[in-house]
Amino acid sequence: MKLQLFNGISLIGILALATWGATRRDAPQTVQGTIVGAAPSAAVPTALTDARGQTVPTGAYQRIVSLNIVSDPILLSLVEPTRIVAVSEHSQEPHPEGYRYAGRPGVARAADLETILSLSPDLVVASHFADEAFLSRLRDAGIVVFDLGEMRGVGTTILNIRSLGQLLHQPERAARLEADYRMRLGALDAAIPDDAEAPGLYLSIYGDSLFGGTTGSSYTDMLHFAGVDDLAEAHGYVERPRYSPEQLLAIDPPMVITQTGMGATLCAHSTLQRLACCQAGDRGARQVPQRPWTGTRAGRLRSAGTGPSRPVAGQPRPGSFDAAARDLHGVAVKPIPLPSSQNILLEAHR
Amino acid sequence: MSPPSIGQRGLAVTGLRVRHRHGPEVVHGVDLQAHPGEVMGLVGPNGAGKTTVLKAMVGLLPSAGTITLDGQDLSQLSARERAHRVAYVPQRTALTAPLSVRSVVDLGRFAHRSSWSRPSAHDRAVVSQALEDANVADLAERPFSTLSGGERQRVLLARALATQAPVLLLDEPTSALDVRQVLLLHTILRTLAQRGSIIIAVLHDLAEVREHTDRAVLLQDGQVQYTGPTPEVVALEPVRAAYGVDLIERAGLAYRLPTGGGVA
Amino acid sequence: MNRSGLTWIILLLVLTGGMITGLLVGDGDLSDLALRETYLKLRLWRLGNAGLAGAALATGGVLVQGLFRNPLASPSILGTTAGASLGGMVVLSLWNVLLAGSMPAWLPAELLLPVGCLLGAWLALMLLMTVTGRDASVITVLLTGFILSSLFLSVGGLLTSFASEDFELGRAIVAFTLRGVEAKGRHHLALAVPMVVLGTAVAMSWARHLDALLTGEDEARSIGVDVVAVRRWAIIWTATLTAAAVAIGGNISFVGLMVPHALRPFVGVEHRQLMPAAFLGGAAFVIWVDILVRVVPTRGHLPLGVVTRLVGAPIFLYLLARAAREGRMA
Known part of the structure; x- marks a missing residue:
């Protein structure tokens, strides 16, 4: 009986100790140094909330590691290529535009912790694929981590362009990239007549x-x-x-x-x-x-013979990028729906 | 805790009823008394309930009725306290792991020390004595799993001796033993009885019961049919009633240990 | 020097060697002074978590093998491993919901998954103990554990199947079930150290009871063992240990089976020796396998839990073959 009492009390003590130890917060990690580069303009917030709910300071990060195939080309379009110190491994595959990625190591996954750390990055751009534990280890090392969240096609890509533009203090370049992306998609759409769909x-x-x-x-x-x-x-x-x-x-x-x-x-x-x-x-x-x-x-x-074509759903909103594309190509192009339940909470911290 | 003093009243079982789990009652109100200093034989035909009664006395089966030792109700005691008073030698053990014989016998000291403490000098002395007494000292370092049936039974007896309990209950302790070992065992039991222990053994061989026990209890169909001094129980009429055979008194083969003890 | 003493020295040497090697091996270059401390910290955490997971599983293995008097019992037999896995999967499936602002401030985000595992394991344990009642037979416990395992595994299978329609969630769940200890940090250590180290120490209070239980329940009871209490606490401590192991290391198989089995011929079957030996042996084994995972060049992720089995099964077979040749089936 005494032994059982001892075991019971020990069990409660052990669980309490584990809870206490595991939930003890460290002093909040401050990002070392100030980010050099353009001072935030009025249009750019000082911090963003990423897909994991983390508050991430915006700034002109100088050593950026990209962990996924979507952020690779966006980042290379937004900042000087020398500031991108590593891209995702997928971008290292033979590729017509592979020259853009050349000369920097490919990182297969967030799990290559020591490889990432050895590059001394100040920013790691991740997606939902990355396990929270890996990202926590990077944050432990004083590295800013920004999670773009789930990637589900054109809509989230456009949101990714916008948030990376804000994050890196390059909203104008991001707007140009987005416009270019939409124009090219619009051109693709316009090239196929409705009755050929x-x-x-x-x-x-x-x-x-x-x-x-x-x-x-x-x-x-x-x-x-x-x-x-x-x-x-x-x-x-x-x-x-x-x-x-x-x-x-x-x-x-x-x-x-x-x-x-x-x-x-x-x-x-x-x-x-x-x-x-x-x-x-x-x-x-x-x-x-x-x-x-x-x-x-x-x-x-x-199959032989084309099926009935479906009318284009929705009308382009005047003044939108879609309207611009229509003006450019002289035809109606499909509007690009942006995800309503967006992962990126573009919450501006000013 | 020191072993309780052995009073005059001994072990008393009153109105013992045992029901198998989700099954019929198999022991219907058994009464028996065993006194310090005597060896009691529990006999009866197959299925009479001998082992069941014994296990109920050890506390291994839930039972109705009372079992008291020197007036103290054993069912009120914890397993540990009970083990101080009652030792048990099973017919066979489920142990298959290669535990050394000394460790097996040392398990008899389980109830005598706390979970953390190592064996004391007293524990070690008691274990050594038990190994000697049960004639297995030479096997002490052997793994239990490598022993023969007879050796195992003696080790189980040594473990029971190591408990130093005043009551020793044995379930067919001689079934795997050769004649010499049977005689040795009964010598040990007799010695213990002379030191004041209460010994109750389930035995199969009526000749052995006649030869080595003081009193006997004859069970049949879960009830006590006869009880008393062994010569009165292992006699023509009770045996005929219980087993349906005639007991023939005649000189047959008999054995004894050579003079001088003969304990190897 | 007897066989047992030598075994202890070898165990300690192998463990220490694993710890040192574990600190030295990795992708990063330790001569980089700016990053040396960061690398060492990372490797230390990883090492600690690997060792704790291994120690917990091996000790849990000894406990259930003693309880069920069967050297082939594994800690997963109670259903708590499957419960822990299911808990992790449920948390992963709710990850977006949980992380969308409703994450409690006191809980580090990386602990959401381990806490899910722990809750799953404890729920499984509660179910097991409720279903089996106070003094069920070992067979009832075994069957109940098996059925609970199957139940949790099939619910997990359902979740995996549903999740496969969502590419990222599906990938996350597969990754979770194969996950190892890399990137585990000090929060994980803080969670696991009390459960594994203190848990083993307290579970040691049943060592002699478990020795007695080797002789069977009746005999154990006759020499004064409270069999119901041993069973209850052996189950609780095994569940606690395996829950901690799954929470920090995912499904690491085979350790609980192999390590105690490998050690018995050397340190004997008595739990007072076997439990601490298994603790060290389990820790050493998983630490070395985790080093192997690091140095084998692969393109993808080498899952620790699968490699323990890949490495463990041949060792186990060798031990079996040797035991059979020597005519000693431990």
Whole structure:
């Protein structure tokens, strides 16, 4: 009985001690030194709140490590390339624009803590992929960490451009980059006449698992700007659905955007060979190189005869970038919806 | 804690009833008294409830009725306090781990020291004595798992001796022993009894009971049929009633230890 | 010098060697004076967390193996490991919700996951003890633990399946289940040190009870062991230890099974020796595996919990083969 009492009291003591030790806060970390460079203008806040709820001071950071493929090109467009000391490993792959990334190490992930630290960065730009523990270790070392949050295509990319512009005191460059991005997307959109648009969906097949990509992912943007009406979105699917064969048969897409070789796999499937896109065989199929630098090629499987085209949803807002693009290209371009539940809380601290 | 003094009243079991978990009652009101200085044999045909009664006395089975030692109700005691008073030698052990014989016997001292303390000089002396008494001193450093059945049974006896409990309950302690070891065991039991212990052994062999016990209790169908001095219980009529066989009194093979003790 | 004494010296040497090597090995260059302190701190935390996770699992292994009188029992048998994993997955799935401003100010964000694991493990433990009641048999405990494990694993499977529709969450959950101790910091240490070090010390108070239990429950009871109490506390301390291990190191398999098994022939089966030996041995084993994880050049992430098994299984097989040849099946 005495022994049990001793164990019980010890257990409570141990849990209390663990709680106390683990939740004891250290003195708030102050970022060492002042950031040299342009003084914040009235248009730029002194601090932002990032996707993890951390308050991050804005400034002209001089040694920046980018941990993801989206922030790599944005950062290289916003500040002098010499200030980017490392980019994500994906950007190191052979790439038509690879020269932009050359000469700096690639960091595979936030986990390469010591590699990152050895570069003595003053800013690490992360995404939601990074484990909180890694980011905490970087903050421990006095490094500012900014988390861009989840990345879900064109909409979040535009938000990322804006927040990085604010963070680095380069709102004008960010605005120009955003405008350029929208113009190019608008040009892509404008190049495809409305009556040439066809319904289809993105699909990949592994074994007999069918994966899609639609609203809330960059797949849907890829489809939209390539002149494909996303049937998955029209059928109410979101993000990265996993389809059953029956669901796919119910949609029966006349066109499937997939990866090289997967079209054959899909149409070899005993129940899926009756899909309209498979019935058309290879007639009219075009190989669309999606990421030629990795050797992965996207195949485009298209049925004979185009499906009914869907009218462009929504009207461009006057005065917006979309309107500017319309003026430039002389046609209506699709507005780019920005995520309503945005991860980046562009909360200005002045 | 010092072992309680052994009073005159000894071990008294009154109205002992044992019910198997979610099953029928198998012991229906057993009464028995055992006194210091005597060796009692618990006999009866298969299924009579001998082992059940013994286990209930050790406190291993939930039971109704009272079990008192010198007037003290054993069911009121904690497992530790009870172990100071009652030692138990099971028919066979579940131990398969390679624990050394000395460690196994030292487990008999479990109730005599706290969880943290190491064996005292007294503990070590008691263990050594128990090893000697049970004739297993030469096996002390052997792993228990490498012993033969007979050796194991003697080690279990040594462990019970190490508890220094005044009551010793044994469940068929001689079933795996050869004739010499049987005689040695009964010599040990007799010595303990002479020192004032209460010994109750479940025994299978009626000849052995006749030879080595003072009093006997004959159980049948969970009830005491006969109790008394051994020659009265292991006799023609009770044996016929309980076992359905006729007891024939005749000289057969008998054994004894060579004069001079013969303890190796 | 007897076999047991030699084993202790070897254990301490291997552990110390692991600690020193663990401080010296890493991507960063220690000759960089500006960063040396930062690197060493990082490696020290990582080392500490690896050692604690290993020690906790090996000691937990000894406890359950003693409780169930079966050298093949593993700490995950109680369902608390699966409960801890599920707790972590639930927290990950709610990560966005939890981090969107509603994060309590007193809790460091990096502890959200470990706390989820602990809560999961404790919930599993409560369920186990409620279902099995006060004096259930060991078999009932074993079956209940197994069924709870299956239940938690399948709920975890459901979560993983749902999460796979969300690319980042799916990746995060896969990463969590394979996660190791890298990047673990002082908060994790502060959480785990009392649970593992003090927990083992207090669990040692049952060492002799567990020795007695080796002879079976009836015999243990007959020599004065409160079997119900031993069972209760062996379960509670195993759960505490495994919860701490999962919270700081994720699913590190095989340590609880292999380390005690490897040590028994050298230090014996008595818990007073075996528990501290397993503590040191578990710590040393996981520290060395974590060093291996660091030095093996790979492109992706080498998961500690998988490597312990990759390294552990051949060692285990070797020990088994040797024991079988010597005719001594420990």
